[in-house]
Amino acid sequence: MNKNEFLRQLEKELGILDKVERKELLDFYEERFYNGIYYENKTEQEVVLELEPPHVIARNILDQYGIKPKHVSRPEERYEGVKLGSIIWLGCVDLFLLSWIIPTLFGVTVAMFGAVLGYLPVFTLVIGEKSTYDVMIFWFLTGVFILLFNFALVILDLFIWTLKKSLKFHLDTFKVRRRAEFNKKMNRINVDGFIKKRKKLLSLKRLTFIAALLLVGIFGFRLAINADNIYGLYVNQISLTEIETYDASDDVLNSIPWTVDVDVDNMKIILVQSETNEIVVTREYQEEPIDFSMEINDVTHTISVMQEIEDNYWSFNLDINLEEILRMIKPDVITIAIPEGIVLQYTELETMNGTIKVVGMTMIELVINNVNGAVTVESVDVLTNITINSFNSNVQVEDSTGSGKLFVKTANGRISIAESDFQRYELDTENGRIYLEELNVENKDGVSLDAETSNGRIVLDNVYVGKVDLETSNGNIIYNNEDQSFDVDYSRNTGNGSTTGNVN
Amino acid sequence: MSTQLKKGVLEMVVLSKIAQKDSYGYDIYQYIDGYMVISESTIYPILRKLTKEGLCSTYLRESNEGPPRKYFKISRLGISRLGELKVDWKKFENVVNTLIRSDRYE
Numbered sequence A: 001m002n003k004n005e006f007l008r009q010l011e012k013e014l015g016i017l018d019k020v021e022r023k024e025l026l027d028f029y030e031e032r033f034y035n036g037i038y039y040e041n042k043t044e045q046e047v048v049l050e051l052e053p054p055h056v057i058a059r060n061i062l063d064q065y066g067i068k069p070k071h072v073s074r075p076e077e078r079y080e081g082v083k084l085g086s087i088i089w090l091g092c093v094d095l096f097l098l099s100w101i102i103p104t105l106f107g108v109t110v111a112m113f114g115a116v117l118g119y120l121p122v123f124t125l126v127i128g129e130k131s132t133y134d135v136m137i138f139w140f141l142t143g144v145f146i147l148l149f150n151f152a153l154v155i156l157d158l159f160i161w162t163l164k165k166s167l168k169f170h171l172d173t174f175k176v177r178r179r180a181e182f183n184k185k186m187n188r189i190n191v192d193g194f195i196k197k198r199k200k201l202l203s204l205k206r207l208t209f210i211a212a213l214l215l216v217g218i219f220g221f222r223l224a225i226n227a228d229n230i231y232g233l234y235v236n237q238i239s240l241t242e243i244e245t246y247d248a249s250d251d252v253l254n255s256i257p258w259t260v261d262v263d264v265d266n267m268k269i270i271l272v273q274s275e276t277n278e279i280v281v282t283r284e285y286q287e288e289p290i291d292f293s294m295e296i297n298d299v300t301h302t303i304s305v306m307q308e309i310e311d312n313y314w315s316f317n318l319d320i321n322l323e324e325i326l327r328m329i330k331p332d333v334i335t336i337a338i339p340e341g342i343v344l345q346y347t348e349l350e351t352m353n354g355t356i357k358v359v360g361m362t363m364i365e366l367v368i369n370n371v372n373g374a375v376t377v378e379s380v381d382v383l384t385n386i387t388i389n390s391f392n393s394n395v396q397v398e399d400s401t402g403s404g405k406l407f408v409k410t411a412n413g414r415i416s417i418a419e420s421d422f423q424r425y426e427l428d429t430e431n432g433r434i435y436l437e438e439l440n441v442e443n444k445d446g447v448s449l450d451a452e453t454s455n456g457r458i459v460l461d462n463v464y465v466g467k468v469d470l471e472t473s474n475g476n477i478i479y480n481n482e483d484q485s486f487d488v489d490y491s492r493n494t495g496n497g498s499t500t501g502n503v504n
Numbered sequence B: 001m002s003t004q005l006k007k008g009v010l011e012m013v014v015l016s017k018i019a020q021k022d023s024y025g026y027d028i029y030q031y032i033d034g035y036m037v038i039s040e041s042t043i044y045p046i047l048r049k050l051t052k053e054g055l056c057s058t059y060l061r062e063s064n065e066g067p068p069r070k071y072f073k074i075s076r077l078g079i080s081r082l083g084e085l086k087v088d089w090k091k092f093e094n095v096v097n098t099l100i101r102s103d104r105y106e
Helices: A003-014 A019-039 A044-050 A054-064 A086-117 A122-126 A130-171 A179-187 A190-198 A197-224 A227-237 A249-253 A322-329 B003-020 B023-035 B040-053 B076-105
Strands: A240-247 A258-264 A268-273 A278-285 A292-297 A302-307 A331-341 A344-353 A356-372 A375-382 A386-389 A397-399 A405-412 A415-420 A424-431 A434-439 A446-455 A458-464 A465-474 A477-478 A491-497 B056-061 B069-074
Touching: A003 A044, A003 A405, A019 A044, A044 B056, A054 A190, A054 B040, A054 B056, A086 A130, A086 A415, A086 B069, A122 A179, A130 A190, A130 A278, A179 A240, A197 A331, A227 A249, A227 A331, A227 A458, A240 A292, A240 A446, A258 A268, A258 A331, A268 A278, A268 A344, A268 A458, A268 A491, A278 A292, A278 A302, A302 A331, A375 A386, A386 A397, A405 A415, A415 A458, A424 A434, A424 A491, A434 A446, A465 A477, B003 B023, B003 B076, B023 B040, B023 B069, B040 B056, B040 B069, B069 B076
Parallel strands: A258 A302, A258 A344, A268 A331, A268 A356, A344 A356, A356 A375, A356 A386, A375 A397, A386 A405, A397 A415, A405 A424, A415 A434, A424 A446, A434 A458, A446 A465, A458 A477, A465 A491
Antiparallel strands: A240 A278, A278 A331, A292 A302, B056 B069
């Protein structure tokens, strides 16, 4: 500690005294330092060591004023008046920060506990007749809700903490009497502390938490391995159907192109060939979704399936109930069947959670976007490009052609392309393998192929593309061509793995 | 020596030191500390109090060795107060001695 630190700390400790008095006392100590430094050739540190520590000095001094140390512990008990500046500052904080933080936190807290109440309908699973899967789902959800409850408690504490801090801030600004005492009492209010003080409650909380983790783990795993059966079971339970049809015979005759535009939240999308000359749009569902529209427009020749997606994820719409969860397991299915003779124009399919499947189609361009759910493109001929953007999906393209580029990007999933013919390929995944098989076999006219993965192997089998660039951080690269006379400008790079194959 | 006892007489002791010769704070402390061990931090509030009550006055004295120091000089009021205190102390001393002695010989 040097002189300035010492004096500053002493000043702080003497905060209860009025300014003039404090200043005079500090002057003594300043002089005391000069005395040591200039007259006795000591360093600041040496003087500090000679002196008592600031809090002891302060206690001695205040003792002479008849002030007991316990009154001095809080610096805010100064005798100074309320400052206008700090009131304005408080006003600003109130207006711009607390005015929305407190209601928001309150809303979130209520929503969290409301979500916990969503546990009640879970009981219907085990009342009356029940299957093994019902019981499994019941225990899994019990675990989930215990974890949710724990999380809700944390949120509640956060809310209480914010309230306390803002209350203290107000009391301090207006220098309300006895606020130190009040703050102390207030500080004791919090859920975590409440539980920690009661040993039985604490051990109960810990026990249920561990149990919840186990439940989620064990039954989650069992549910996952039985996912197909469960899917079948619940799918067969409820299924409503809505069908829209349009006789497109004339359009087939006059070869009028149509446009398909699908943009939905959590639905499975299937685009297939119709067996008749009718355009058929089918929706299988359990419950009417909000803001949903499905339309075959014979003037603009457009099929559009739209859903207003709530993009505000922070609004905490946590009205979790069993139906919502079942919907995650079993999403609505949109099936669009197009007559064989109809060529589709630019086609865009977009869903958040749901698989997308396109089979047997001729179109100008295809764009697919989703987050979760497999993407399958089969027997699709495009005039230009196919673009697939996904996040957690396996992507499979088979028996398809295009004169432009096949672009696939996914973060966690496998990419497999087979028996297809495009000019350019651009394939990119973070965690997943890339399998390429029988590409451009007939014409051997592929121009370029870029395939990149961070974790996963890359396997090429009979890929006849002029320029191939393969890159993986962890995984082997294998490239074999039956026709070895085909000349490939081949570059590859693997961080941890070997490069094998008959193409070099 | 008991802190409580020291406390009661400290004001008088400080005043008498100033009466002998004008002194600065640390000097007064060192002087008294040579006879009875006291805490430095008790001296300064006393000096402040004495000044405030007009029993002594202060002035800065320049020095070649370092910054000026604040010297305490006893005032006329201080001299008379010191006289009173000394009389009181004598009386007190006698009373206490008597009490202690009677205690011992009883």
